[in-house]
Amino acid sequence: MPLLITAILLGIVEGLTEFLPVSSTGHLILASELLGYKAETWATFNVIIQLGAILAVIVLYWRTFWAVAVGLLKREPASWRFLRNLLLAFLPAAVIGFALHKQIEALLGNAIVVAVALIVGGIAILVIEALVKRASIEPGVAAMPTSRALGIGFIQCLAMIPGVSRSGATIMGALALGVERRTAAEFSFFLAVPTMLGATVLEMVKNRHELTSGAVEWNLVAVGFVVSFIVAVVVIRWFVGIISKRGFAPFAWYRIVAGSLALVWLLAR
Structure with a gap:
């Protein structure tokens, strides 16, 4: 497959899945298996293009960030x-992610772990949706108690297992802790901004020689x-609108179906 097409497809996968509770990392790992390219060759590329998704949050919520800054x-x-x-929600991922960086990387090459995590995560979402009916905390990030923010931060660390989904862990964790749906999503x-920025910087520092040696094709990254x-x-x-109507x-169900199909395919090939 031409490199340009691969770059476009990976960009689409990243943009589609980063903020949905379906795991962008898991989908990128499964995409490498399905498309037959070497995942390690595109590992740095996959991390850097996350900055595009970060920019989307900043652009869409610039008024919120500006109001907070003022x-x-x-x-x-x-x-x-x-x-x-x-900052409280970001802290656990920063500390644990840095400490367990090598162990996390070892999991990134295991597509079966991704498939199983997709299924288990889908079931967890259904359970939480069934049990959590009413929010106990007023809407708004500023209204959230410190204990809940820190709790969401620790729950976010589950997403270090590929296939769990960072957005899925934080949103469902927030719901389980009594946060209102829209506030949980936003x-x-x-939280994706400092978390993903930190992961990108760490990856770029780790691969600094590759980045400066010309091994990375920056036109494809762009x-x-x-x-x-x-x-x-x-x-x-689209996501903020649909969760308000359909949860x-x-x-x-998408996670369960996709994970099951992926698991059958991976075990049968």
Whole structure:
């Protein structure tokens, strides 16, 4: 397959799945198996194009980020609570992710782990959807108690297992802790910015020689970045609307079906 087509496809997969509770990393790993390319060759590419998805959040929610920044300068309590909750939720992933970086990398090459995690995660979403009926916390990131923000941060660490889904873990974890649906989704989007930025910087530092030696084809990275940004913008707008009407069950059933098909295919080949 031509490299340009591969870059476009990976950009689409990243943009489609990064903010949905279906696991972008898991889909990229399965895509490498399905398309037959070497996953390790595209590992750095896959991490860098996440910046396109991060940019989508910043562009769509620029008013929120701007209001928080201005509020911090004015020492407004709500803005400081927003920043506090974001940093608290980011902290566990930063510490645990750095400490277990090598173990996490070892899992990234295991497509069977991804398939099983998709199935288990789908079942978990259905269970949480059935048990959680009402939010106990007022809407808004700033209204979230510190204990809930930190709890969501620890739950996010489950996404270090490929196939679990960072957005899925944070959103469903927030719902289980009493956070309202829209706030849970938007907090997951906001939390993606420091989390994904940190993962990208760590990967770039680790592969700095590859990045500066000319081994990385930056024209392909640029294509993947732009594609992931455009697709992520569309997905985020659509996602917030659909969860308000239909909840998360459609994504749970998708995970179960996709994971089951992938597992059968991987074991049978």
